[in-house]
Amino acid sequence: MIVKKDLPDCPVATTVGLIGNKWKLLILRDVLTGPKRFGELHRSLTGISQKVLTENLRSMEKDGLLKRTVFPEVPPRVEYMLSELGTSMRPIIHQLEEWGIGYKEIMTRTETPTIRTA
Amino acid sequence: MIVKKDLPDCPVATTVGLIGNKWKLLILRDVLTGPKRFGELHRSLTGISQKVLTENLRSMEKDGLLKRTVFPEVPPRVEYMLSELGTSMRPIIHQLEEWGIGYKEIMTRTETPTIRTA
DNA sequence: CAGCATCCGATTTGATACTG
DNA sequence: CAGTATCAAATCGGATGCTG
Numbered sequence: 001m002i003v004k005k006d007l008p009d010c011p012v013a014t015t016v017g018l019i020g021n022k023w024k025l026l027i028l029r030d031v032l033t034g035p036k037r038f039g040e041l042h043r044s045l046t047g048i049s050q051k052v053l054t055e056n057l058r059s060m061e062k063d064g065l066l067k068r069t070v071f072p073e074v075p076p077r078v079e080y081m082l083s084e085l086g087t088s089m090r091p092i093i094h095q096l097e098e099w100g101i102g103y104k105e106i107m108t109r110t111e112t113p114t115i116r117t118a
Numbered sequence: 119m120i121v122k123k124d125l126p127d128c129p130v131a132t133t134v135g136l137i138g139n140k141w142k143l144l145i146l147r148d149v150l151t152g153p154k155r156f157g158e159l160h161r162s163l164t165g166i167s168q169k170v171l172t173e174n175l176r177s178m179e180k181d182g183l184l185k186r187t188v189f190p191e192v193p194p195r196v197e198y199m200l201s202e203l204g205t206s207m208r209p210i211i212h213q214l215e216e217w218g219i220g221y222k223e224i225m226t227r228t229e230t231p232t233i234r235t236a
Numbered sequence: 237c238a239g240c241a242t243c244c245g246a247t248t249t250g251a252t253a254c255t256g
Numbered sequence: 257c258a259g260t261a262t263c264a265a266a267t268c269g270g271a272t273g274c275t276g
Contacts, residue, residue, distance in 0.1 A: 007225065011218025012147045012211060018221075020140035029130045038258055049250055054259070075257045076256080085221075092217055093130060095210045100129025102206065103136075107125065156238055167270055172239065193237040194276075240275080247268070255260075 018063050019089065023048055023056045028086065029093050031066065035081035065089070136181050137207065141166055141174045146204065147211050149184065153199035183207070 007014045019025055023045065030036055030044050042053055057080060060066045065086035071077040082089075125132045137143055141163065148154055148162050160171055175198060178184045183204035189195040200207075 007222055010147070011215045011222060013144060014218035014221055015214040016140050016143050020143055022134055022138035025134050025138055026131060029128070050259075052249065076259085078258060085224075088220065089217060092210070092213045095213045096133040097129045099207060099210055100132035103132055103203075104125055104129060106203075168239075170269065194239085196238060243272085249266070253261085
Protein backbone atom coordinates (compact mmCIF):
# COMPACT_ATOMS: atom_id res chain seq x y z
CA MET A 1 0.00 0.00 0.00
CA ILE A 2 1.31 3.37 -1.03
CA VAL A 3 0.42 6.13 1.39
CA LYS A 4 1.04 9.23 -0.65
CA LYS A 5 -2.16 10.55 -2.12
CA ASP A 6 -2.14 9.89 -5.84
CA LEU A 7 -3.13 13.02 -7.69
CA PRO A 8 -3.66 13.27 -11.43
CA ASP A 9 -0.74 14.57 -13.44
CA CYS A 10 -2.80 17.48 -14.67
CA PRO A 11 -3.41 20.20 -12.07
CA VAL A 12 -6.72 21.05 -13.69
CA ALA A 13 -7.85 17.46 -13.25
CA THR A 14 -6.79 17.61 -9.60
CA THR A 15 -9.00 20.61 -8.95
CA VAL A 16 -11.84 19.25 -11.01
CA GLY A 17 -11.68 16.07 -8.98
CA LEU A 18 -12.45 18.06 -5.86
CA ILE A 19 -15.02 20.55 -7.08
CA GLY A 20 -15.92 19.53 -10.62
CA ASN A 21 -19.61 19.33 -9.92
CA LYS A 22 -22.44 21.78 -10.01
CA TRP A 23 -23.45 21.63 -6.36
CA LYS A 24 -19.99 21.90 -4.87
CA LEU A 25 -19.29 25.03 -6.84
CA LEU A 26 -22.53 26.59 -5.65
CA ILE A 27 -21.88 25.51 -2.06
CA LEU A 28 -18.49 27.21 -2.27
CA ARG A 29 -20.15 30.35 -3.58
CA ASP A 30 -22.51 30.43 -0.61
CA VAL A 31 -19.96 29.68 2.05
CA LEU A 32 -17.55 32.27 0.71
CA THR A 33 -19.75 34.95 2.27
CA GLY A 34 -19.51 33.44 5.72
CA PRO A 35 -20.56 30.37 7.73
CA LYS A 36 -23.86 28.89 6.69
CA ARG A 37 -26.32 26.60 8.41
CA PHE A 38 -27.59 23.45 6.77
CA GLY A 39 -31.05 24.87 6.27
CA GLU A 40 -29.69 28.06 4.73
CA LEU A 41 -27.75 26.11 2.16
CA HIS A 42 -30.75 23.92 1.48
CA ARG A 43 -32.92 26.92 0.74
CA SER A 44 -30.27 28.67 -1.29
CA LEU A 45 -29.49 25.74 -3.56
CA THR A 46 -32.86 25.45 -5.21
CA GLY A 47 -33.49 21.99 -6.51
CA ILE A 48 -31.06 20.09 -4.33
CA SER A 49 -32.42 17.37 -2.09
CA GLN A 50 -31.46 17.06 1.52
CA LYS A 51 -29.68 13.83 0.81
CA VAL A 52 -27.56 15.17 -2.01
CA LEU A 53 -26.70 18.28 -0.05
CA THR A 54 -25.54 16.15 2.86
CA GLU A 55 -23.44 13.98 0.58
CA ASN A 56 -21.71 16.93 -1.00
CA LEU A 57 -21.06 18.61 2.34
CA ARG A 58 -19.58 15.39 3.72
CA SER A 59 -17.39 15.01 0.68
CA MET A 60 -16.10 18.56 0.89
CA GLU A 61 -15.49 18.16 4.60
CA LYS A 62 -13.54 15.00 3.95
CA ASP A 63 -11.46 16.78 1.34
CA GLY A 64 -10.63 19.48 3.84
CA LEU A 65 -12.48 22.27 2.08
CA LEU A 66 -15.14 22.80 4.74
CA LYS A 67 -15.25 22.75 8.50
CA ARG A 68 -18.39 21.52 10.22
CA THR A 69 -19.31 22.85 13.63
CA VAL A 70 -22.08 21.41 15.77
CA PHE A 71 -23.44 23.71 18.43
CA PRO A 72 -24.75 21.77 21.42
CA GLU A 73 -28.09 23.52 21.53
CA VAL A 74 -31.74 22.62 21.32
CA PRO A 75 -32.77 22.71 18.58
CA PRO A 76 -29.40 21.69 17.17
CA ARG A 77 -27.44 24.07 15.02
CA VAL A 78 -24.75 23.08 12.54
CA GLU A 79 -22.58 25.52 10.67
CA TYR A 80 -20.39 24.99 7.66
CA MET A 81 -17.52 27.32 7.00
CA LEU A 82 -14.54 27.35 4.70
CA SER A 83 -11.28 25.91 5.86
CA GLU A 84 -8.08 27.65 4.87
CA LEU A 85 -7.85 25.34 1.91
CA GLY A 86 -11.41 26.10 0.90
CA THR A 87 -10.79 29.80 1.22
CA SER A 88 -7.95 29.49 -1.24
CA MET A 89 -10.53 28.62 -3.86
CA ARG A 90 -11.98 32.08 -3.78
CA PRO A 91 -10.25 33.15 -7.02
CA ILE A 92 -11.89 30.25 -8.83
CA ILE A 93 -15.40 31.22 -7.78
CA HIS A 94 -14.54 34.82 -8.49
CA GLN A 95 -13.67 33.94 -12.07
CA LEU A 96 -16.91 32.03 -12.47
CA GLU A 97 -18.74 35.09 -11.23
CA GLU A 98 -16.88 37.50 -13.48
CA TRP A 99 -17.53 35.34 -16.49
CA GLY A 100 -21.21 35.03 -15.66
CA ILE A 101 -21.52 38.80 -15.36
CA GLY A 102 -19.90 39.33 -18.73
CA TYR A 103 -22.04 36.66 -20.31
CA LYS A 104 -25.25 38.19 -19.04
CA GLU A 105 -24.18 41.52 -20.51
CA ILE A 106 -23.56 39.99 -23.89
CA MET A 107 -26.84 38.14 -23.80
CA THR A 108 -28.93 41.14 -22.93
CA ARG A 109 -27.18 43.30 -25.50
CA THR A 110 -27.08 40.78 -28.33
CA GLU A 111 -30.44 39.18 -28.03
CA THR A 112 -33.67 40.48 -29.44
CA PRO A 113 -35.40 42.65 -26.89
CA THR A 114 -38.14 41.11 -24.83
CA ILE A 115 -41.06 40.60 -27.15
CA ARG A 116 -44.40 39.23 -26.27
CA THR A 117 -45.92 36.87 -28.81
CA ALA A 118 -49.68 36.55 -29.00
CA MET B 119 -43.88 33.83 -24.80
CA ILE B 120 -40.92 35.81 -23.59
CA VAL B 121 -37.96 35.64 -25.92
CA LYS B 122 -35.13 36.87 -23.75
CA LYS B 123 -33.03 34.01 -22.45
CA ASP B 124 -33.73 33.48 -18.79
CA LEU B 125 -30.48 33.29 -16.88
CA PRO B 126 -30.20 32.63 -13.17
CA ASP B 127 -29.93 35.70 -11.00
CA CYS B 128 -26.56 34.59 -9.73
CA PRO B 129 -23.70 34.95 -12.22
CA VAL B 130 -21.92 31.99 -10.68
CA ALA B 131 -24.98 29.84 -11.30
CA THR B 132 -25.04 31.04 -14.90
CA THR B 133 -21.49 29.90 -15.49
CA VAL B 134 -21.98 26.68 -13.57
CA GLY B 135 -24.99 25.95 -15.73
CA LEU B 136 -22.76 25.98 -18.79
CA ILE B 137 -19.63 24.25 -17.52
CA GLY B 138 -20.44 22.93 -14.06
CA ASN B 139 -19.46 19.40 -14.89
CA LYS B 140 -16.26 17.47 -14.79
CA TRP B 141 -15.96 16.63 -18.46
CA LYS B 142 -16.74 20.04 -19.84
CA LEU B 143 -14.03 21.59 -17.72
CA LEU B 144 -11.52 19.04 -18.95
CA ILE B 145 -12.63 19.49 -22.56
CA LEU B 146 -12.07 23.20 -22.18
CA ARG B 147 -8.63 22.54 -20.81
CA ASP B 148 -7.73 20.46 -23.84
CA VAL B 149 -9.15 22.76 -26.46
CA LEU B 150 -7.46 25.80 -24.95
CA THR B 151 -4.20 24.59 -26.48
CA GLY B 152 -5.62 24.51 -29.98
CA PRO B 153 -8.15 22.64 -32.13
CA LYS B 154 -8.55 18.99 -31.26
CA ARG B 155 -9.95 16.03 -33.13
CA PHE B 156 -12.58 13.77 -31.65
CA GLY B 157 -10.15 10.92 -31.18
CA GLU B 158 -7.59 13.13 -29.51
CA LEU B 159 -10.12 14.26 -26.96
CA HIS B 160 -11.30 10.72 -26.45
CA ARG B 161 -7.78 9.55 -25.66
CA SER B 162 -6.98 12.54 -23.49
CA LEU B 163 -10.07 12.28 -21.29
CA THR B 164 -9.32 8.93 -19.76
CA GLY B 165 -12.44 7.20 -18.62
CA ILE B 166 -14.97 8.99 -20.79
CA SER B 167 -17.07 6.97 -23.20
CA GLN B 168 -17.63 7.93 -26.79
CA LYS B 169 -21.27 8.58 -26.07
CA VAL B 170 -20.69 10.89 -23.15
CA LEU B 171 -17.95 12.75 -24.98
CA THR B 172 -20.26 13.31 -27.93
CA GLU B 173 -23.03 14.55 -25.66
CA ASN B 174 -20.80 17.03 -23.93
CA LEU B 175 -19.34 18.30 -27.19
CA ARG B 176 -22.82 18.78 -28.64
CA SER B 177 -23.94 20.62 -25.56
CA MET B 178 -20.97 22.94 -25.60
CA GLU B 179 -21.43 23.55 -29.30
CA LYS B 180 -25.08 24.41 -28.72
CA ASP B 181 -24.07 26.82 -25.97
CA GLY B 182 -21.69 28.54 -28.34
CA LEU B 183 -18.51 27.57 -26.53
CA LEU B 184 -17.10 25.32 -29.25
CA LYS B 185 -17.02 25.36 -33.01
CA ARG B 186 -17.20 22.07 -34.86
CA THR B 187 -15.58 21.74 -38.25
CA VAL B 188 -16.05 18.77 -40.53
CA PHE B 189 -13.37 18.30 -43.15
CA PRO B 190 -14.76 16.61 -46.27
CA GLU B 191 -12.07 13.98 -46.45
CA VAL B 192 -11.82 10.25 -46.42
CA PRO B 193 -11.49 9.17 -43.71
CA PRO B 194 -13.51 11.99 -42.19
CA ARG B 195 -11.88 14.47 -39.88
CA VAL B 196 -13.70 16.59 -37.34
CA GLU B 197 -12.09 19.32 -35.31
CA TYR B 198 -13.31 21.11 -32.25
CA MET B 199 -12.01 24.54 -31.41
CA LEU B 200 -12.97 27.29 -29.03
CA SER B 201 -15.32 30.01 -30.14
CA GLU B 202 -14.66 33.53 -28.98
CA LEU B 203 -17.01 32.92 -26.09
CA GLY B 204 -15.23 29.71 -25.19
CA THR B 205 -11.89 31.46 -25.33
CA SER B 206 -13.13 33.96 -22.79
CA MET B 207 -13.24 31.12 -20.29
CA ARG B 208 -9.49 30.81 -20.25
CA PRO B 209 -9.12 32.65 -16.93
CA ILE B 210 -11.43 30.12 -15.30
CA ILE B 211 -9.38 27.14 -16.41
CA HIS B 212 -6.25 29.03 -15.51
CA GLN B 213 -7.47 29.43 -11.95
CA LEU B 214 -8.28 25.74 -11.74
CA GLU B 215 -4.77 25.00 -12.90
CA GLU B 216 -3.13 27.40 -10.49
CA TRP B 217 -5.07 25.99 -7.60
CA GLY B 218 -4.22 22.44 -8.56
CA ILE B 219 -0.52 23.30 -8.71
CA GLY B 220 -0.63 24.87 -5.26
CA TYR B 221 -2.56 21.94 -3.87
CA LYS B 222 -0.10 19.41 -5.16
CA GLU B 223 2.72 21.36 -3.54
CA ILE B 224 0.97 21.34 -0.20
CA MET B 225 0.20 17.65 -0.48
CA THR B 226 3.71 16.58 -1.32
CA ARG B 227 5.17 18.75 1.42
CA THR B 228 2.66 17.98 4.14
CA GLU B 229 2.06 14.32 3.67
CA THR B 230 4.07 11.46 5.04
CA PRO B 231 6.62 10.30 2.52
CA THR B 232 5.83 7.31 0.39
CA ILE B 233 5.86 4.30 2.64
CA ARG B 234 5.27 0.74 1.66
CA THR B 235 3.18 -1.31 4.05
CA ALA B 236 3.52 -5.07 4.17
C1' DC C 237 -12.67 8.26 -38.41
C1' DA C 238 -16.46 10.04 -36.10
C1' DG C 239 -20.22 9.34 -35.08
C1' DC C 240 -25.59 7.47 -33.98
C1' DA C 241 -29.03 3.94 -32.16
C1' DT C 242 -30.11 0.64 -28.94
C1' DC C 243 -30.01 -2.20 -25.08
C1' DC C 244 -29.41 -2.83 -20.34
C1' DG C 245 -27.14 -2.78 -15.82
C1' DA C 246 -25.12 0.50 -12.45
C1' DT C 247 -25.40 4.69 -10.14
C1' DT C 248 -27.77 8.65 -8.59
C1' DT C 249 -31.64 10.87 -7.07
C1' DG C 250 -36.10 12.06 -4.91
C1' DA C 251 -39.69 11.11 -1.68
C1' DT C 252 -40.94 9.59 2.55
C1' DA C 253 -40.59 8.21 7.23
C1' DC C 254 -38.11 8.36 11.35
C1' DT C 255 -34.57 10.18 15.20
C1' DG C 256 -31.23 12.66 18.64
C1' DC D 257 -32.97 21.50 13.16
C1' DA D 258 -30.16 18.49 10.93
C1' DG D 259 -29.74 14.78 9.84
C1' DT D 260 -30.10 8.97 8.75
C1' DA D 261 -32.54 4.97 6.49
C1' DT D 262 -34.94 3.03 2.93
C1' DC D 263 -36.85 2.06 -1.44
C1' DA D 264 -38.62 3.06 -6.03
C1' DA D 265 -37.76 5.97 -9.96
C1' DA D 266 -34.93 8.31 -13.02
C1' DT D 267 -30.69 9.11 -15.03
C1' DC D 268 -26.22 7.81 -16.44
C1' DG D 269 -22.94 5.08 -18.52
C1' DG D 270 -20.72 1.24 -21.04
C1' DA D 271 -20.91 -2.16 -24.69
C1' DT D 272 -22.16 -3.37 -29.10
C1' DG D 273 -23.39 -2.96 -33.84
C1' DC D 274 -24.04 -0.10 -37.80
C1' DT D 275 -23.17 3.99 -41.16
C1' DG D 276 -21.39 7.94 -44.22
